[in-house]
Amino acid sequence: MENERIRRVLPRNVRLALSREPLEESRIQELRLRVNKPLLMIYNGHERMIGNQRDGPYLVTKEDVREMLEYVSNFSLYAYEQEMKQGFITIEGGHRVGITGQAIIENGRVKNLRHISSINLRMSHEAVGCADSVFPYITQEGRLCHTLIVSPPGCGKTTLLRDMIRQISDGNRWIGGMAVGVVDERSEIGGCYRGVAQNELGIRTDILDGCPKAEGMTMLIRSMSPAVLAVDEIGSADDVHAIEHAMHCGCRMLATIHADSMEELRRKPLIDRMVAEKRFERYILLGKRERVGQISGLFDSRGSLLYSDTVSAPC
Numbered sequence: 001m002e003n004e005r006i007r008r009v010l011p012r013n014v015r016l017a018l019s020r021e022p023l024e025e026s027r028i029q030e031l032r033l034r035v036n037k038p039l040l041m042i043y044n045g046h047e048r049m050i051g052n053q054r055d056g057p058y059l060v061t062k063e064d065v066r067e068m069l070e071y072v073s074n075f076s077l078y079a080y081e082q083e084m085k086q087g088f089i090t091i092e093g094g095h096r097v098g099i100t101g102q103a104i105i106e107n108g109r110v111k112n113l114r115h116i117s118s119i120n121l122r123m124s125h126e127a128v129g130c131a132d133s134v135f136p137y138i139t140q141e142g143r144l145c146h147t148l149i150v151s152p153p154g155c156g157k158t159t160l161l162r163d164m165i166r167q168i169s170d171g172n173r174w175i176g177g178m179a180v181g182v183v184d185e186r187s188e189i190g191g192c193y194r195g196v197a198q199n200e201l202g203i204r205t206d207i208l209d210g211c212p213k214a215e216g217m218t219m220l221i222r223s224m225s226p227a228v229l230a231v232d233e234i235g236s237a238d239d240v241h242a243i244e245h246a247m248h249c250g251c252r253m254l255a256t257i258h259a260d261s262m263e264e265l266r267r268k269p270l271i272d273r274m275v276a277e278k279r280f281e282r283y284i285l286l287g288k289r290e291r292v293g294q295i296s297g298l299f300d301s302r303g304s305l306l307y308s309d310t311v312s313a314p315c
Contacts, residue, residue: 005093006123011067014039017050017058029154031121033060033068045154065116072097085110086186086210094124094191094198124191126199130156131163135174137298137306138282142175144168144228146247146279149256150265151286155294157256158188158232160286162199164254165189165230169202180205181226181251183216189232214238217246230254240270247279261285262303278302 003025007015010031017039030042038057039050051057072089073080083089088098098120104112138147147164151157171177184190184207190197192209201207206224208216213231220226229251234243235258243253259265262285266275274280278301287296295309 009071011064033119035117090187092193096122139174144252145281146253147282148280149284150259152260155286166202169204178227180228181220182207182230184209214242217242228252
């Protein structure tokens with residue numbers, strides 16, 4: 001693998017196994033290590049088992065997991081206790097290392113994890129310009145429409161959202177630069193490492209990293225006066241109420257949600273009311289028909305199809 005930031009957190013034997021694979025780095029999405037199980041990779045939207053026909057799949061060992069945790073935590077897991085209780089650690093470059101094991105419970109809440117048995121390394125990919133095709137449809141006479149990105153898991157919604165934020169913040173031919181507030185609850189949009197965003201989100205963007213979405217939206221409205229608010233993976237009642245409050249305050253909203261289709265979106269509790277009331281003016285539906293990041297349809301608030309992507313560059 002060419003990315004030194006990734007290579008230096010991988011166990012030695014895992015690096016060797018990967019070095020034998022013909023891989024294009026930009027297509028690697030996830031790497032999964034489970035003790036005593038085959039090493040798996042999500043590559044260009046598809047699962048791939050690492051190994052060869054002669055020796056079989058590479059089996060991850062306890063030593064591999066221990067070694068990787070040492071590299072990820074700079075040999076001090078204790079210093080990452082706050083991150084670990086959330087189930088992940090963000091490393092330099094904005095890549096996210098998810099972990100599972102035995103939960104340590106204190107006062108009914110997770111205090112930490114021990115006996116780590118699984119690691120999921122999710123690669124942070126930027127695709128500068130992947131949102132170019134949507135801007136003629138999510139803007140009207142220089143005004144940004146409230147927009148919801150609808151997508152199954154793993155279809156590029158966060159990548160698309162990230163590039164939309166960057167372009168809105170910097171400004172482009174469709175819209176002048178605007179102050180954008182980002183609530184990055186799982187450190188996936190900005191990929192902050194030690195408080196600094198590793199992904200490019202534009203010159204007018206303020207990020208609240210690791211903060212719950214609903215609380216963060218209210219904080220940003222009070223403190224930073226954003227013209228646009230952006231959040232990833234909404235769904236709770238608190239999220240919906242905070243979005244409605246932000247809209248009433250005059251903020252334009254960018255958000256994402258998991259759903260396989262517009263029909264499934266309309267069946268989701270809480271969200272169905274927002275759809276019926278036409279709170280969002282645009283819906284971008286992503287799919288995997290030919291590639292990750294393909295726009296299956298871009299719809300207005302009435303459900304009319306405005307655009308469908310079958311040829312533009314992938315996210």
